[in-house]
Amino acid sequence: MKEIWTTMASMMGVWAFCQSLLHTVFPPALRYASLKFLQRLHSWFSSYCYYDITEIDGVNTNELYNAVQLYLSSSASITGTRLSLTRGLNSSTITYGLSNNDRLVDTYNGVTVEWEHVVTQRQSQTFSWRPLPEEKRGFILRVKKKNRQVVLGSYLDFVMEKANEIRRKNQDRLLYTNSRGGSMDSRGHPWESVPFKHPSTFETLAMDPEKKAEIMADLLDFANGESFYQRTGRAWKRGYLLYGPPGTGKSSMIAAMANYLGYDIYDLELTEVNTNSELRKLLMKTSSKSIIVIEDIDCSINLTNRKKNGGGSANSGGRKNNHDAASPAPPGANGEDGGSTITLSGLLNFTDGLWSCCGSEKIFVFTTNHIEKLDPALLRSGRMDMHINMSYCSFSAFKILLKNYLEYEDTDLEKPMLEELEGVVEVAEMTPADISEVLIKNRRDKNKAVRELLEAFKTRAEQNRAKKLLESKRNEVEDEEQEKRALDIPKDGFDQLEETCNKCEEKDDEKIH
Numbered sequence: 001m002k003e004i005w006t007t008m009a010s011m012m013g014v015w016a017f018c019q020s021l022l023h024t025v026f027p028p029a030l031r032y033a034s035l036k037f038l039q040r041l042h043s044w045f046s047s048y049c050y051y052d053i054t055e056i057d058g059v060n061t062n063e064l065y066n067a068v069q070l071y072l073s074s075s076a077s078i079t080g081t082r083l084s085l086t087r088g089l090n091s092s093t094i095t096y097g098l099s100n101n102d103r104l105v106d107t108y109n110g111v112t113v114e115w116e117h118v119v120t121q122r123q124s125q126t127f128s129w130r131p132l133p134e135e136k137r138g139f140i141l142r143v144k145k146k147n148r149q150v151v152l153g154s155y156l157d158f159v160m161e162k163a164n165e166i167r168r169k170n171q172d173r174l175l176y177t178n179s180r181g182g183s184m185d186s187r188g189h190p191w192e193s194v195p196f197k198h199p200s201t202f203e204t205l206a207m208d209p210e211k212k213a214e215i216m217a218d219l220l221d222f223a224n225g226e227s228f229y230q231r232t233g234r235a236w237k238r239g240y241l242l243y244g245p246p247g248t249g250k251s252s253m254i255a256a257m258a259n260y261l262g263y264d265i266y267d268l269e270l271t272e273v274n275t276n277s278e279l280r281k282l283l284m285k286t287s288s289k290s291i292i293v294i295e296d297i298d299c300s301i302n303l304t305n306r307k308k309n310g311g312g313s314a315n316s317g318g319r320k321n322n323h324d325a326a327s328p329a330p331p332g333a334n335g336e337d338g339g340s341t342i343t344l345s346g347l348l349n350f351t352d353g354l355w356s357c358c359g360s361e362k363i364f365v366f367t368t369n370h371i372e373k374l375d376p377a378l379l380r381s382g383r384m385d386m387h388i389n390m391s392y393c394s395f396s397a398f399k400i401l402l403k404n405y406l407e408y409e410d411t412d413l414e415k416p417m418l419e420e421l422e423g424v425v426e427v428a429e430m431t432p433a434d435i436s437e438v439l440i441k442n443r444r445d446k447n448k449a450v451r452e453l454l455e456a457f458k459t460r461a462e463q464n465r466a467k468k469l470l471e472s473k474r475n476e477v478e479d480e481e482q483e484k485r486a487l488d489i490p491k492d493g494f495d496q497l498e499e500t501c502n503k504c505e506e507k508d509d510e511k512i513h
């Protein structure tokens, strides 16, 4: 034992001597150069290569660093007694990651890589416009040299993609609005956002199950259709027009779509947008995987006809200063696109032009209570690919409401009652909103709720019948009056003609005499 200690002491003495010799013989510059040389020598002979991914790249945050951190948090191989936990802004989920100086091995397409999280103290605060954190953080990726191409070619893209997916899954949906008009916030963002927590889903939506399934399949095809859109040369976007009377579930459908696909919603208030270029800027600042909504489009802008100038009843509830693209621009307007007003043409470009595909995977949804007021140009396929009629409550939709509000199944209701309801639901022409009000009011007493609804259906059905009768009578009377007028016109004309002829004859007679 004593011998070992003696040997160790003498070895340390030799090491200390060598070090002091090195310090005196070699100046610092030479020392640095030889260190570099040794490192190079090591990298030549080593079968590995290393990539540094630092948290801050110059003065900007390195997106890849954040992505790697998020990606590794999903790794099944993360173990250990010390992990770092994070909860991001607008997120209700906690993610965990590698803590300082920990390592993790990952495999991708048969290639093994090793990640190390390195945290060191920042030496001195260099000058910077914004204060830098005291710690320098980064990842070192160790890869076998022969696998370098795989890592640089596709692994890092895969990491970024996976991280985005995790971020979306962890993050609450956001609802954006442009209520600030065209002005931007300090980060140059024209949209304001709040967490989107609407509980509407396709399950809670009362509508014909077949129609519902068709819409869901269409949405899913869209979301999974990247390669299809790429192959066919189409921008990866889709337009839906939801039309129907108030209270039939158009807004609820939008919320259900967002919840189904996990997309954010941009609720575009057209009346707050002053020019086409402002509209374009707003579009540029929308993210991928989002639904851009324009509600009550017939009330927001004059959309009667691109070719005609202004006017039109559609404008009555909307803006006064808009004009059509084809109409002469008012003084001060800079022409069609950069003009000082927002036009239908600008809106069409917004949904279908080159700008509509900035970012990708976007859904446009327009809603209206009056489809007949919309310009056909806006409705054509490619702009509004699917027209969804949200109409009065059908019997199948009614059964969904019964199930949602009263937890009723078909079999819970007696057959005569069910048949009676079936006979009146559709003629009553009540909206799901009307029906749900009755159900909410009586949800503690299911039988009372159904009885009250049946009464409401019958009353409304009766009112509708009376209204239709009155209307047909009014039409009959109008037709009769029109017929009479049609007969009157030639008669009046004939009387006038006869009178003129008589006068002429009298004059002729006078001349002869």
Ligand SMILES: Nc1ncnc2c1ncn2[C@@H]1O[C@H](COP(=O)(O)OP(=O)(O)OP(=O)(O)O)[C@@H](O)[C@H]1O
Binding pocket: 204, 205, 206, 207, 244, 245, 246, 247, 248, 249, 250, 251, 252, 253, 369, 390, 431, 432, 433, 434, 436
């Ligand atoms: N099809 C439906 N399924 C389930 N609930 C519905 C449906 N339609 C309407 N409702 C209920 O009625 C309320 C109003 O519906 P919603 O706002 O979706 O109607 P809307 O068609 O957008 O009306 P508006 O044209 O006035 O904007 C919602 O809170 C929802 O609970």
Ligand SMILES: [Mg+2]
Binding pocket: 250, 251, 252, 295, 367
């Ligand atoms: Mg609505």
